[in-house]
Amino acid sequence: MQPDGYHEVEETVRGVLRDVLGIDADRAAKFDEATPLFGALPELDSMAVAGVLTELEDRLGIVIEDDEVDGDMLETFGALTAFAASKALT
Amino acid sequence: MLRFGPDAGPVVIAALPLFEEANRTRAFTVTILRALAERGIAGALPDLPSQGESVRPTHETTLPILREGFAAAAASLGRPAFSLTIRSGALLDAAAALTGRYHLSPMTGADLRRELVRARQASARESGQPFDAASIDTAADPVELAGNMIATQLLRELTDAVPVALATRTVRLETEAKPADAKLSGSPLWRRAEPDNDIDFAARVADDIAAWIETCAG
Numbered sequence: 001m002q003p004d005g006y007h008e009v010e011e012t013v014r015g016v017l018r019d020v021l022g023i024d025a026d027r028a029a030k031f032d033e034a035t036p037l038f039g040a041l042p043e044l045d046s047m048a049v050a051g052v053l054t055e056l057e058d059r060l061g062i063v064i065e066d067d068e069v070d071g072d073m074l075e076t077f078g079a080l081t082a083f084a085a086s087k088a089l090t
Numbered sequence: 091m092l093r094f095g096p097d098a099g100p101v102v103i104a105a106l107p108l109f110e111e112a113n114r115t116r117a118f119t120v121t122i123l124r125a126l127a128e129r130g131i132a133g134a135l136p137d138l139p140s141q142g143e144s145v146r147p148t149h150e151t152t153l154p155i156l157r158e159g160f161a162a163a164a165a166s167l168g169r170p171a172f173s174l175t176i177r178s179g180a181l182l183d184a185a186a187a188l189t190g191r192y193h194l195s196p197m198t199g200a201d202l203r204r205e206l207v208r209a210r211q212a213s214a215r216e217s218g219q220p221f222d223a224a225s226i227d228t229a230a231d232p233v234e235l236a237g238n239m240i241a242t243q244l245l246r247e248l249t250d251a252v253p254v255a256l257a258t259r260t261v262r263l264e265t266e267a268k269p270a271d272a273k274l275s276g277s278p279l280w281r282r283a284e285p286d287n288d289i290d291f292a293a294r295v296a297d298d299i300a301a302w303i304e305t306c307a308g
Contacts (some may be wrong), residue, residue, distance in 0.1 A: 020278070
C-alpha cells in the first residue's frame with residue numbers, strides 16, 4: 001500500500017522532470033512507474049541529474065546526500081518517485 | 091548597463107545569479123524589466139565585474155568586488171533604487187543604498203556551493219576523472235566548477251554568505267517548499283540547460299514588483 005501523500009510526491013517528481021528537462025506536459029503526463037529515465041531520456045544527462053535532484057530538494061523540502069544517489073534510483077520514473085517519497089513522507 | 095523605461099521616478103536595478111545561471115536567466119530578467127517599463131517603472135541591468143561584457147576574468151572576482159560593483163551601478167543611477175535579484179543574485183545587493191530589495195527565489199552561498207559541487211561531481215562521474223569535494227577548500231589556484239573558473243577566495247566567502255533581509259520582499263515559485271512573502275506560478279528557468287523564457291511568469295513578477303514599490307512609496 002502506498003502511504004498518504006505518495007500521489008503528491010509522484011506529481012512533484014513529474015513536474016520536476018518537466019520543468020528541469022524542458023519536457024512538454026503531454027509527454028510528461030504519460031510517464032508511469034515503468035518509464036525508463038537515465039539512459040533512456042536524452043535530456044537527462046549527468047548535469048541534468050544534478051539539477052533534478054536539487055529541484056526535488058527545493059520542492060519537497062528534503063536533503064539528498066550524494067552517497068544516496070545511484071543508478072537504481074534513476075532507472076525508472078517509479079524508482080525515482082519511490083526514493084523521493086521515502087525521503088519526503090517519513 | 092542596459093536601461094529601460096522612464097527617465098524619472100524609481101528605478102529597479104537587477105542582479106543576475108552568479109555563474110551559469112546568469113546565462114539562463116538573462117532573457118527572462120530583460121523581459122521583467124521591459125514589463126516594468128510598460129508599467130511606468132524604469133529598470134537597469136548592469137554587467138558586474140567578471141559578468142557579461144566585463145573584461146575582468148571570472149576567476150579574479152570576489153564577493154566584495156561584485157557587491158561594490160552593484161552598489162556603484164545603483165549609485166550611478168542618481169534616483170531611488172530598488173533591487174531585483176534572481177537566485178544567488180540575492181547575495182550581491184548587500185552593499186548598495188537601496189529603498190527596497192526584491193529577491194526572487196533567493197539562495198544562500200552554502201546552497202550555491204552545494205549545487206556547484208554536485209554538478210562538478212556529476213561531470214566527474216561522466217568523464218571518469220575523480221573529484222574530491224574537499225579540494226575546493228584547500229586549492230590555492232582557481233577551481234573549475236560547472237564550467238566556470240572560480241577563485242578559491244570567492245568559494246570561501248560563499249560558505250557563510252546570506253541574502254540581506256533589510257526592507258526585503260522574498261518571492262518564490264509556488265512549487266518551492268521554503269517560506270516566502272509571496273509565491274508565484276512559473277517555471278524554474280535557472281535549471282534549464284537550454285536558456286528559455288516565460289513571458290507570463292515575467293508579467294506576474296512585474297505586477298508584483300510594481301504593487302510592492304507602490305506600497306514602499308506609501
